[in-house]
Every structure is written in C-alpha cells, then in structure tokens.
Amino acid sequence: MSKFYFHIRTQDSFDRDYEGVDIQAQDGMARAVAIALRMVSELVANNEPIDGLTFEIRDSEDRLVAELPFQACTQLQ
Numbered sequence: 001m002s003k004f005y006f007h008i009r010t011q012d013s014f015d016r017d018y019e020g021v022d023i024q025a026q027d028g029m030a031r032a033v034a035i036a037l038r039m040v041s042e043l044v045a046n047n048e049p050i051d052g053l054t055f056e057i058r059d060s061e062d063r064l065v066a067e068l069p070f071q072a073c074t075q076l077q
Contacts, residue, residue: 004032004065006039007056020060029066032057040073050074 001022008015023031036055043050050070057066 002028003060004035005058005060005062006032006036007058009054009056009067010052014056032065033068036068037073040070043070044074 001024003020003022005017005020007017021032021035023035036057039055040050053070055066055068055070055073056064057068059065
C-alpha cells in the first residue's frame with residue numbers, strides 16, 4: 001500500500017493535502033487519477049469554479065508523481 005497526496009495548486013496559492021490516500025501498489029496511477037476525477041466531478045456538480053486549478057500528486061516521499069489540471073479531468077470523463 002502506498003500513500004498519495006493530492007495537493008491543489010493555483011496561480012496564487014498551494015493547498016497541501018495532509019491526509020493523503022492509501023492506494024494499492026498495483027493500482028498506482030490509474031487509481032490516483034480516478035480519485036482526482038471523482039473530486040473534480042463533485043466540484044463541477046456543485047458549480048464550483050475549476051479554472052486554473054491543478055492537482056499536484058505526490059507520493060509518501062514527496063516525489064512528484066503527476067500534475068493534473070482540473071480541466072483535463074473533465075475531458076477524461
């Protein structure tokens with residue numbers, strides 16, 4: 001089991017995810033992206049703005065795994 005953190009970056013701020021999410025190693029990035037998609041879907045459903053927001057997905061050793069713009073998540077659905 002690996003822990004991934006879904007920090008949110010804007011042009012002006014950085015919102016750190018202190019809790020993280022445990023993901024099975026074999027699920028890896030596919031599961032991380034699925035979690036990001038679900039989070040963005042909830043924002044869109046609540047008419048929250050997502051322009052300019054980016055997930056910065058990091059592993060338990062604070063290594064950058066992926067940067068995923070919220071807008072890209074809407075295109076993946």
